[in-house]
Amino acid sequence: MIRIPILRPGSREAFPRIDQALHEPNGLLAAGGDLSPTRLLEAYRHGIFPWFSPGEPILWWSPDPRMVFATDAVHQSRRLNRWLRQCPWTIDADREFRAVMISCAAPRPGQTGTWITASMLDAYCLLHEMGHAHSIEVYEADRLIGGLYGVAVGQMFFAESMFSHATNASKVALMALAATLRRWGWPLIDAQVSSDHLRTLGAIELPRQAFAAHVARLTARAGATGSWTGCLALERAAELAGQPAAR
Structure with a gap:
């Protein structure tokens, strides 16, 4: 039988x-x-995140190793770089946070459910309203075709999920986020759990203690709360061509 500490809803007990x-x-x-803003922000400050399925209690995780992106090393192939030069898509942030989360929650091919439950949706939308959770959105004309969302604490971004309704749209969102954070001087994006797909995009693994040390240092810095609409380093996907991460 698995035995782990049980936290009480509404309490201020430490993780x-x-x-x-x-x-x-x-x-x-x-x-x-619970999924209150106080509990969620405290979790992220310690390198902890919630992840659970419908019908389960809230489960809190801190895997070892931890997968991260360096903001100056998101993989951008030469083929993708050539394609970007002709790409007409535009990019913005925080215009459609709930829509991004709903799109991320849609079951992937071969899946029947999602871990982005109604309670998670409401909790992160509240964090967004408070200026702590953000979405990066990719548009074809006025149609939302890709994006990602996550939580910013200090100068650390904790990515939660991404989606794509068009080839490369989620990659464009990730590259736009990395380009913006790199310009702001934020070095890391948390990607949580290791996967082969994330490795193809340039993610690397860090030992949990090393990751926690980075998180403690970066979350203590002054960040960028409030809306990120109109604040990205670029507005068009074509501007990503030739970024430093291209190789």
């Missing part, structure tokens, strides 16, 4: 130390609590 997370399943740290 367990992340080195107490289970090895199997990798990173499971605690259950229960």
